[in-house]
Amino acid sequence: MANYSTGNTAAALFELSTNTSSSSSFRGLTFEERVGRTIVFNDGKIAAANHRIDVEAADSTDSREIIREFNDVILKKDITDNIDGEVMLTGYLVKLEYVLDALSTSQISSTVISLIVSFFVLLVLTRRIAPSFIVIVPVTLAALWVVGSMAVLGIHWNVLTVMVTALTIGLGIDYSIHMWKRFETLVERKFAPWESLRITNSTTGAALCLSALTTAIGFLVLWFSPMPVIRDFGLVTALTVIFSLMMALGLLPLLLVYEAQAEESDESFQE
Structure with missing residues (x-):
């Protein structure tokens, strides 16, 4: 379990992805299942990760504002420079906003x-x-x-x-x-x-x-x-x-x- 003390996050998560013990008696999921839902590994390295944030939007205006605020955070230089990869915003609100924009344009x-x-x-x-x-x-x-x-x-x-x-x-x-x-x-x-x-x-x-x-x-x-x-x-x-x-x-x-x-x-x- 040395990976947990050295600060190697990718290695620690990869080790958890092979751990079949229960992570929570309430959820009934193993560590392997929980990590597999959010992270994809390639040769022991993180190839893709999904970070979920729950938000509420009453209408399309709220959705557009939430998406704008998240994009402002993603585009910050101090975040993107520390990540060897691409950060993208996705989810139900993003898809819905894309559909509405397409419908409004075609309308x-x-x-x-x-x-x-x-x-x-x-x-x-x-x-x-x-x-x-x-x-x-x-x-x-x-x-x-x-x-x-x-x-x-x-x-x-x-x-x-x-x-x-x-x-x-x-x-x-x-x-x-x-x-x-x-x-x-x-x-x-x-x-x-x-x-x-x-x-x-x-x-x-x-x-x-x-x-x-x-x-x-x-x-x-x-x-x-x-x-x-x-x-x-x-x-x-x-x-x-x-x-x-x-x-x-x-x-x-x-x-x-x-x-x-x-x-x-x-x-x-x-x-």
């Missing part, structure tokens, strides 16, 4: 691609640029409102809330198409633009309000979850539904009326 590009694809699909269906653009604009603004509301309310990105822009596009496109199609049908029947808007709001708009209300309430139930991640997702999704509805019933009708009046002016001018 922007995927949202833009979704809007572009939606625009071209609408363009194929309507064969007109103006209606396609009019339907897309409220959806884009609703997505921006949701992201802005998250910042105001202090809701951080996680594996669930990162999906809100996709949900906004899905719901917003649906609501907007319903409103646009009903309005266009009435205009084609020679109703005046404002009269078409009144009828659209009283029929399709009322139905969308009831649908959005039940959907928002359903997601708000998640607010009673004991898990903060689930609560945030429920609140953000409910805001997504509300903002999509507000844009479909507020901004979209004004754009539709403006387009209809512009077309009437063009027809009158041509006559």
